[in-house]
Amino acid sequence: MELERFELGATHYKESDLKEGKLLSLPWTPNLKYAWDNGVAIGRYLAELKEGRIIARKCNKCRRIMLPPRMFCEMCWRPTDEWVYVKDTGRVNTYSVCYVNWDASRIKKGEKPHLPAVIEIDGASPGMGILHLLGEVEPEDIKIGMWVRAVWKKPEEREGAITDILYFKPVRR
Amino acid sequence: MAYQRVAIVGAGITKFVRRAQETGKELAFQAAKMALDSCGLTMKDIECVSLGTAPDAFDGVHMKGEYLADGSGGWRKPYMRHFVGGGTGVFAPIHGWFHVASGMFDTCLVVCSEKMSSCHPHPQGAFKTIFDHTTEQPLNPTLIWIFALEMNRYMQTYGITKEEIALVSVKNKKNAMDHPSAQLPMEITVEDVLNSEVLAWPVNRLDISPASDGAAAIVLASEHVAKRITDKPVWIDGVGWNLDTAYWATRDLAYPRYVEKAARMAYEMAGIKEPQKEIEIAEPYDPFDYKELHHMEGLLLADRGKAVEMLLDGKTQRDGDRPMCPSGGALGVGNPIAATGLMKVIEIFLQLRGEAGKRQVPGNPRCGLAQAWGDLMQVGTVVVLRR
């Protein structure tokens, strides 16, 4: 059965066909709202962020100090044992220089590109990274392996969210 | 206890297009009907139906599997949707395999349908909520971030350049010129890729597969039924799938160990000891160009960091020693997520039967593989096919 012998389905249309009304369509914005229970581990993580600290959880079997914290060790399959404060410094595991927004629209003219990075936090086990942003740095100066430090919101502006850290900026070592 | 051997006996596919006038149901129907026609069956011959389709957020319908049921042929049948994110398309034949291999059914229609264009302004918006709602989404991530982060890490770890990776895009888009479903067949150069818009360095526009609408379907049958339907059954000899931790930022992004685990599971079942020798043709998942290389390594078809050498040597060209993505892949044929994976399975099916037309690779391959990947760079799905 060669595909070429069949008349294949799917009829293409252009975005302009919608705008010009050649095809009818029905817009719909769903009203979906959630309020997630943070639970024990992430609840404490956020509470500590509000205080300007990063907290991790340790498993005494594999000895991993885990970020984000979790009440169970997914590798050893047992409850984790201790809360451990880690530093607000770390190293860039990898990064990107991003010119698009989450909905694929382009960032505004003159807006600086977004600088997402995986940052391995000092005090957590090697390889334990978190997703965050870089700041106070030009894209061409970023290097994998560079040291960075958290830049926090002012205490009165913190709300117990990952965004209580504004971004991570390079530091000398 | 031994399982029933399972064969693919028929296949169907629509064109892959950026925006289809058809609904998801209609696309599913077109592919399913073609699959049945291709092997001379009707819905009466089908005992159960398995649907693969990616996030509901694309179509804008909650419980999308229910919505697509009639278009997929699920009416009054044992009908079930399965889901492993972007890995769904290659998981589809695996899920169908359970149905038949278990002895519960002798025939199964496997359908993958994807209508991404319903999501406005752009289907990429549907991916924001794949990130952790508390620790990641407040940072306004885009899907491309994770690819860019992974690609950068991969390049850094093995010293691979963007120029080298761009060759994958050039190859696949060219291969797609011979695929009748293709959305983005083109002859381009490495320079074209490098000069295309930078979306999230190191990812440029031509490094990425497009958003697409489309559907694909296959018919599975147990050994004794398959032999009555066709004299060219293609056997599902190995299946494997594997999911890594959702704490993705804590993983080694340079190597997809979950793909390796899935591949080893499939190879063990198929009795494959030396994949580099025994797998003659493959369709690794290529939503981004570097992923083809990344996946070849995870599949053990290339040593770590060495897939790029096979690419540079021309071995992965359609007329090379180890053709990769002879269909044109997601980069060339298009990427209606679940349908893409099944398109890859269909390509291997056709290649092993010698029915791939202008895309036919030389050497009458006997054993091939299709693979998909998804979630938060987390899941690998692999099928090994033999004629």
Place this chain on the structure above:
Amino acid sequence: MREKVAIAGVGYTAFTSVSPGVSYRELTYEAAVKAYEEAGVEPKDVDSFVCTSEDFLEGYSISDEYCNDQLGAVLKPVQTIPGDFMHSLAVGVMHILTGKFDIVVVQALSKASNMKTIPEMINFALDPVLNRPLDVTPYAVAGLEMNRFLEEGRATREQCAAVVVKNKANALLNPLAGYGASITVDHVLESEPVAEPVRLLDIAPYADGAVVMVLCSERVAPSLTDRPVWITGIGWSTDSPTLESRDWVDAVSVRLAGDMAYRMAGVKCPAKEVDLAEVNDEISFKELQHLEALRLFDEGAAGKATEDGKTSLEGTLPVNPSGGGLGVGHLFECSGAQKVLELVLQLRGEAGARQVAGAGVGVAQAWRGIPTTSAAVAVLCAD
């Protein structure tokens, strides 16, 4: 004779209206620990995992990403079913029947309390072009169906209310249930109208909870448990998804799924061979409709049987001894899990104050809820 599949361990949380102290991960972890403990297994012993999740219920796109860590299923074969737990159970059975897998874990979860716009979410499951713009509550779909069911003389309004009275009373005996109550038929009939004839007390209220089960092959069952519950039959089916062309009287998919499960289990006369049933009662009349589709009562007879107490705990065929959805709570994709769980406890003789005497063969049935026509049925037995 096909090989049987055993349920070797069950783990579960209580089913509660809210669960603010724990995240969805922590809730699942509790259920998983208990299930593994009971079967004496660790995640490394498990050959595959089948999770149940539906994106918009979890609030994630690609929600299957977040299902494995709390099961200890990292770098394991894990797949997700966007269906009811009982669909996942069917997948687990198929895995084992291939002979390639001996131990399979099946999971489902409800964090309904975290969804703040549930009616809008259910509405989002309606046909986007033909139905949604009419802007009526999705419970109207249940109202349309119940009205036709009553009009056909299949039950009276009072008989439907008697289902609610029975199930909420059963739930008072179930320490896991969140919505037990001692009420009368009049309470139901006088409750707030939602989509007539459906009233507020006809509708199962939402609940949170998690269930994990360990399935295994007949071959390894003796090494995992000395009190296996066997899945001897399983079936699933889907009728028309469109409101315009569906059967408004009978639950066709339940009939087809039930017949498939009975065929596999070798059950020839369900009404005689089945000792107890846990059926979907998300809306009161659905229990009656489902019992008839499952051939446990003749057409039009289930309502009378309920009024006569035949489906009560002491009746000839106890139905929803757990309290059902009306008494335990509507758990979305975890609903079928609560049904299977109750049968496991009953068949092992561990159901405490609500124990059904002589429970040997049970039927569990799930329906995916408004506006779907998807159902699954399992036949379970004790030895």
